[in-house]
Amino acid sequence: METQYPLSGITVIDLSHIYAGPYATFLMAMAGATVIKVEPLEGENLRSRGDMGGADLPFAMLNSNKQPVTLNLKSEKGLALFREMVARADILVENFAPGVTDRLGIGAADLHKINPRLIYGSSTGYGKSGPYRDYPAMDLVMQAMCGIMDSTGFADQPPVKSGAAMCDFSAGIHLYAAVITALYERERTGKGRVVEISMQDANYAALASNLGMLHARGAAAPARTGNRHAGLGIAPYNAYKTQDGYVVLNAPADHHFRAILDVMGRPELKTDARFVTRATRVANMAAVDELIESWTKTLTKNDIAQRMLKAAVPCAAVRTLAEVMHDENMHARGSLQWIDHPQMGRVVLPHSPLVFEGAPRKPLEPSLPLGASNDAVYGQWLGHSAEELAACKSEGVI
Numbered sequence: 001m002e003t004q005y006p007l008s009g010i011t012v013i014d015l016s017h018i019y020a021g022p023y024a025t026f027l028m029a030m031a032g033a034t035v036i037k038v039e040p041l042e043g044e045n046l047r048s049r050g051d052m053g054g055a056d057l058p059f060a061m062l063n064s065n066k067q068p069v070t071l072n073l074k075s076e077k078g079l080a081l082f083r084e085m086v087a088r089a090d091i092l093v094e095n096f097a098p099g100v101t102d103r104l105g106i107g108a109a110d111l112h113k114i115n116p117r118l119i120y121g122s123s124t125g126y127g128k129s130g131p132y133r134d135y136p137a138m139d140l141v142m143q144a145m146c147g148i149m150d151s152t153g154f155a156d157q158p159p160v161k162s163g164a165a166m167c168d169f170s171a172g173i174h175l176y177a178a179v180i181t182a183l184y185e186r187e188r189t190g191k192g193r194v195v196e197i198s199m200q201d202a203n204y205a206a207l208a209s210n211l212g213m214l215h216a217r218g219a220a221a222p223a224r225t226g227n228r229h230a231g232l233g234i235a236p237y238n239a240y241k242t243q244d245g246y247v248v249l250n251a252p253a254d255h256h257f258r259a260i261l262d263v264m265g266r267p268e269l270k271t272d273a274r275f276v277t278r279a280t281r282v283a284n285m286a287a288v289d290e291l292i293e294s295w296t297k298t299l300t301k302n303d304i305a306q307r308m309l310k311a312a313v314p315c316a317a318v319r320t321l322a323e324v325m326h327d328e329n330m331h332a333r334g335s336l337q338w339i340d341h342p343q344m345g346r347v348v349l350p351h352s353p354l355v356f357e358g359a360p361r362k363p364l365e366p367s368l369p370l371g372a373s374n375d376a377v378y379g380q381w382l383g384h385s386a387e388e389l390a391a392c393k394s395e396g397v398i
Helices: 020-030 045-052 056-062 076-088 100-104 108-114 139-146 166-189 199-220 254-264 267-271 278-283 285-296 301-310 321-325 328-333 374-381 386-394
Strands: 011-014 034-039 066-070 091-094 119-124 193-198 237-242 245-250 315-317 336-341 345-350
Touching: 011 020, 011 076, 020 034, 020 056, 020 066, 020 091, 020 119, 020 166, 034 076, 045 056, 056 345, 066 374, 076 108, 076 374, 091 166, 100 108, 108 119, 119 166, 139 166, 139 199, 166 193, 166 199, 193 199, 237 285, 245 301, 254 267, 254 278, 254 285, 254 301, 278 285, 301 315, 328 336, 374 386
Parallel strands: 011 034, 011 091, 034 066, 091 119, 119 193
Antiparallel strands: 237 245, 245 315, 336 345
């Protein structure tokens, strides 16, 4: 019997581009949905970044297990083909600027006339309402607007963006959650729904520690705390120099710090008034950091991590991206997998973080070239003849 995944039998029309929307639909594909990626004739924006180097892999990471088709939505024939797909679909996902789909005639109101059961998922920078509605938004801009940059870096240095595309992927995760929540509702009511995610909304809660400090201290709250706890409420909590890099240590409870002292060979400091409780350690944060780093500098990062983890202390070596790409735990779990990609050769790709017990991880299928599924979708699924598709191609519809 064919393995049944949670979204088996669900068809998704994916109009999204770059990171947020494609990540949401990638999660749907790996949960068993059939995802049809609809791109303009020149391809979505992330494909076009490949000619500058470095974008081929991100595209492959977010578009495994999807069926890519090309479609000119500004042509009447293109709109007709699109509406045929919508009539048979369960979910549509888009992350255009507000108003774009309405101008094209494919907004939620138009599509619900065709298919009242459709779940219409939309992701924008600032939302479809409010004074910022029409502001352009990309991850860097959103990190600045959301307070992420102001809270990242060191107090005596300029604000720094997160190295990861935090806002894009947080929006994608929330978009997935909203769509699947609406899909659950449809099972009970039979009706579709429009769901909307704002990148700005999706990132506020991640600043909980920083906001807690602001609430407690007001204007006296430090904006940036480097690698220390954002609320300056835990010590040790920092990145410490080692012989070959850095290691992070965190002692959320007093017994963690006592275990650190045992590993360091300094059990006599357990009764030092500066270090007895979390409150006293926070009051003597500089002394705590100096004590620990004087020891970590004598060892390698992996040696320290192994010793601390053996003592059940939250600790990790600060690893390079190359080290993370080869992580033995993620490869053992299938979270990362080596595959032979037809365009890029042997590469590491991520699987979905969502694990469904009782069903093996869905095999990763490499992202496909632009328009590779035109015949399968428009011909086999919608039933158009080879002659009709040839005419569409010659007319610039596909």
